[in-house]
Amino acid sequence: MAGLIVLAIVALITLLLTAFGSGGSSGRQTTVGPAPANRLLPSGPPSPQVVALEGALRIQLPIAQSRVTAIGYHASGDGAVALQPLGSQANPGTLTRFARSVFGGGSRGxxxxxxxxxxxxxxxxxxVGAQPGTDIYSPVDGSVIGLTPYIINGRRFGSEIDVQPTGAPSFIVAITHVxxxxxxxxxxxxxxxxSKLGTLLDFSRVEEQALxxxxxxxxxxxxxEVRPAAALSTP
Incomplete structure (x- = not known):
């Protein structure tokens, strides 16, 4: 009888240790945020997906979905117009968080x-974030009207590619870091x-990147960036 009691106690201790051990392991393996770009395999051109609007102008994702690390927006002093992001802000302010808690939304797309x-x-x-060397595709239908050296601190880092969109010729879509x-x-x-425009350059030694x-x-x-076409000729 004593032997059976000892065996029961050992079995109970083993069960408890297994349960707590597996719980701890699961917690350590959980990660938050996108996967590192170097773990993502190339997958060719992106599937058609509009990420931003400027009136009737539709800006499509320029990188294959599986290679994107994150998407961000920021201000620019180059005369660029405000874009309308599609989807939801992942780091909203207090008012937006409160509105979502009351009315819902913000979890899709x-x-x-x-x-x-x-x-x-x-x-x-x-x-649109990705690993250096990733293929970059055109975000719009149109024609290339400019290939200008992109200069930082006297050094060239690829080119600014200026595209005149077919459906919105009054704008210029400027693509850089390529x-x-x-x-x-x-x-x-x-x-x-x-249409492949080029490959993504590594700017990590040039500037601190907010993304x-x-x-x-x-x-x-x-x-x-999307700028009025007249801004292209403005000094």
């Missing part, structure tokens, strides 16, 4: 972050989500 810095409208610049594809020239006709706060890497990203 694209999640984007409001980034600090810059002057002007807070959604004038769209940053090494242009050798086949891309001024006058090239491009299609949203299918890094919400990713598990240096926050490298392609930047997209």
């Amino acid at each position: 694209i999640h984007w972050f409001q980034l600090g810095g810059g002057e002007g409208p807070g959604t004038a610049a769209l940053d 090494r242009p594809d050798p086949s891309l020239t001024v006058g090239s006709s491009i299609a949203a989500g299918t 890094a706060r919400y990713t598990q890497d240096a926050g490298n990203h392609v930047e997209i």
